Amino acid sequence: MSDCEALRRALLADPRDPDPRWSEHRASCQECNQFAERLLRLESRLDRALRVTLPPPAAAAAPGAAGQSTDAAAPHSARVVPLRPKARRTVTRLPAYRKSWLAMAASVVLACVVAGALWLSVPGPSLAADVVTHMREEPQAWRRTDVPVPSAALQEVLRDSHLRLAVGTDVVSYASSCSFRGHQVPHLVMQTESGPVTVMVLVHDHVPKTVRFDEQGYRGVIVPVTGHGSLAVLTRGADTDIKTVERIAARVQASIVWTG
Amino acid sequence: MKDQVGGNQKRARFQALCQSLRPDLLRFAFWLSRDRALAEDVVQETMLRAWKAQDSLLDEAAAKPWFLTIIRREYARSFERKRFVTVDVDELVAREEPMLAAGEEQDLMELRTALLKLPDEYREPLVMQVLMGFSTAEIARELELSTAAVLTRLFRARKQLRVLCGEDTRLDPQE
Numbered sequence: 001m002s003d004c005e006a007l008r009r010a011l012l013a014d015p016r017d018p019d020p021r022w023s024e025h026r027a028s029c030q031e032c033n034q035f036a037e038r039l040l041r042l043e044s045r046l047d048r049a050l051r052v053t054l055p056p057p058a059a060a061a062a063p064g065a066a067g068q069s070t071d072a073a074a075p076h077s078a079r080v081v082p083l084r085p086k087a088r089r090t091v092t093r094l095p096a097y098r099k100s101w102l103a104m105a106a107s108v109v110l111a112c113v114v115a116g117a118l119w120l121s122v123p124g125p126s127l128a129a130d131v132v133t134h135m136r137e138e139p140q141a142w143r144r145t146d147v148p149v150p151s152a153a154l155q156e157v158l159r160d161s162h163l164r165l166a167v168g169t170d171v172v173s174y175a176s177s178c179s180f181r182g183h184q185v186p187h188l189v190m191q192t193e194s195g196p197v198t199v200m201v202l203v204h205d206h207v208p209k210t211v212r213f214d215e216q217g218y219r220g221v222i223v224p225v226t227g228h229g230s231l232a233v234l235t236r237g238a239d240t241d242i243k244t245v246e247r248i249a250a251r252v253q254a255s256i257v258w259t260g
Numbered sequence: 261m262k263d264q265v266g267g268n269q270k271r272a273r274f275q276a277l278c279q280s281l282r283p284d285l286l287r288f289a290f291w292l293s294r295d296r297a298l299a300e301d302v303v304q305e306t307m308l309r310a311w312k313a314q315d316s317l318l319d320e321a322a323a324k325p326w327f328l329t330i331i332r333r334e335y336a337r338s339f340e341r342k343r344f345v346t347v348d349v350d351e352l353v354a355r356e357e358p359m360l361a362a363g364e365e366q367d368l369m370e371l372r373t374a375l376l377k378l379p380d381e382y383r384e385p386l387v388m389q390v391l392m393g394f395s396t397a398e399i400a401r402e403l404e405l406s407t408a409a410v411l412t413r414l415f416r417a418r419k420q421l422r423v424l425c426g427e428d429t430r431l432d433p434q435e
Contacts, residue, residue: 005433012418012432013411014389014396035431042422043390049371050391052290052360054283133280136321138393179283 007032015043016143016174023147037150044153044175051179127205127222128213131232134180134187135198135218141174141189142196142236149175157186161201162260163228169255170197181205192248194240199252203229212242221249228258274314277323278307284391289331291387293338294376296356302338306330325398328388332402349377374424382417385410 007025010017015036026033148154148171157175158164163186165172173196174189186201202222207230211222219242220234233249282303289299289306309330310317317326353360353373360372375383385403388394394402400410422429 008431008433009415013414015418031431038427039418042418042425042427045368045371046375046386046390046421049368049375050287050291050387052287052372053358054286129276130280133277136324 004029004032008035011036011039015039023145026147037152040150041153041156044149044156044177048177051177051184126211126213127202127207127230127232128211128215128220130181131200131220131222131234132213132216132218134178134200135234135236136216138176138178138187141176141187141198143173143189144191144196145173146171146191148172154188157188158201160184161186161203162258163201164257164259166255166257169252190252194235194244194248196236197245197248197252198232198234198236200232201229201256202232205229210246212246214242219245221246223249223253225253225256231256270314273320274311274317277320278310281323281327282307285327285331287391288328288387289335290356291375291391292331292335292380292384294352294356296358298335298338302331302334305334305337309334324392325394325402328392328402349373352376371421371425374421377424378417378420382413382420385413386417386421389414 003025007022007029010019010022022036026036154172154175155164157177160177170190170192172188173191174187176187177184178187178200180187180200180202181204183204185203186199188199188201190197190199198220205222207222207224209224213220213222213234217238218234218236219238219240220232221242222230222232224230231249231253233245233252235245285306286299286303289302290296293299293302306327310327313330317323353376360369375386378386385399388399388402389396396407396410396414399405400407403410405413416435419429419432422432
């Protein structure tokens with residue numbers, strides 16, 4: 001099998017195959033390079049095609065939705081049988097001394113319930129937590145590579161968010177339009193001096209000031225962008241300190257040209 | 261008290277995990293079944309089973325394959341409950357129009373129609389790779405196939421897709 005055929009077979013099976021042999025071959029074979037670019041364009045469209053429009057979420061989209069008991073809160077609960085039968089209520093007459101103990105116990109329970117309710121009233125997962133969760137869904141994006149995504153594919157991803165990147169920006173090795181908090185947002189990976197850095201352009205999520213986070217192996221910042229929501233920039237692992245991430249975030253922000 | 265708070269936190273985390281994964285799980289179920297209503301039923305049952313079995317999910321990082329396995333089993337169970345008839349793809353496209361519609365982007369609609377025409381054994385690994393971000397090894401494990409078999413299926417899936425979309429396939433390698 002010739003190198004050309006082997007490369008094309010490999011790319012048809014996985015167009016984002018990071019094997020360095022292929023980037024070397026692509027650099028020396030114009031036909032294979034064109035083939036790869038066409039395939040990557042198809043891949044970007046395929047990614048978007050698979051993200052079909054979802055029906056509006058039902059009231060209880062996930063088990064245990066807020067405000068409902070665990071048993072009753074399964075998705076689309078009308079069809080769901082409670083997981084445990086309800087305990088039967090029994091009435092028993094008690095002596096007076098036990099009543100006072102029970103009153104004290106009841107007040108303790110009440111305090112626990114109030115504390116629990118207060119704890120439950122804390123807002124849901126933060127924007128940073130959602131960003132980190134999203135990172136875990138796309139581990140393949142974190143590849144260290146010097147192969148940029150085709151500029152047409154990148155432009156397609158950025159177009160809907162009305163932005164483009166200025167010339168001279170770090171190599172963008174991954175670009176995908178991702179579903180995030182009900183919107184399609186650009187998810188990019190840039191190859192910087194500190195390794196791959198993920199950038200999510202969150203035009204629908206506003207933060208009042210810069211949010212730093214360091215959780216579950218991801219370290220990053222979410223910076224406000226006046227009139228355009230916010231920008232999440234993060235690295236994986238503990239090698240890059242937060243100051244460096246902030247410097248990269250500032251550089252990325254400066255490289256964005258808003259077109260709408 | 262401490263246990264209760266810990267339990268609440270765990271449940272809240274699991275609930276957040278379900279909510280974050282649900283959209284892609286629903287999409288996966290749709291491409292698996294090619295039927296929106298069935299996909300919703302499958303995901304609903306999956307969430308319920310996952311909720312009951314949440315203690316068996318030891319590592320949140322493995323949540324996606326864990327949910328996917330439940331979805332595939334649940335989808336297989338739906339065959340035990342109901343006998344499905346073969347559907348013409350054109351009828352299917354018309355029926356699922358609200359989910360497949362791509363606004364102004366006609367080429368996306370064409371691509372979606374082409375995806376519906378792919379045989380199940382090619383469409384499933386392709387969706388797992390592109391939509392769910394699974395590696396070849398993860399797909400092989402989930403589908404109980406060899407890595408080589410998965411790569412062949414992915415190769416054929418894209419090759420057929422390109423033909424169905426009328427792309428220039430003159431440079432494509434032969435089987």
